Amino acid sequence: MNEQQVDGGTPQDGDRMLATVIYVLYAVGFITGITALIGVILAYVQRREAPAWLQSHYTYQIYTFWIGLAAILVGSLLSAILVGFLVLLAWFIWTVARIVIGLSQLHRRRPIPNPTALLTGL
Secondary structure, three states, rough: OOHHHHHHOOOOHHHHHHHHHHHHHHHHHHOOOOOHHHHHHHHHHHHOOOHHHHHHHHHHHHHHHHHHHHHHHHHHHHHHHHHHHHHHHHHHHHHHHHHHHHHHHHHHHOOOOOOOOOOOOO
């Protein structure tokens, strides 16, 4: 990776800020729900034009949204037999971990090595 692409006050700083905002929207989504939907839409819109290292973050965010939505649906359905509450707890922990890892990598201006991974992407 070319260090000039990710260091300094480049136009990518705006992209990096938007990726940060999306992670924050996901975190706020635990309370509101709708902000996560706004975040995934932004990730889809920005992914195509972003530099490769930021594309990995947008892809990571998109996968976080869709896998998380599937976990919420399964957990909600299974909550009738109480197992769903464990699924929802696992989803919460998994999502928090992905947000923290994503923000950490973004702060260090590093890509997510495997953004389509089911677990952490590292």
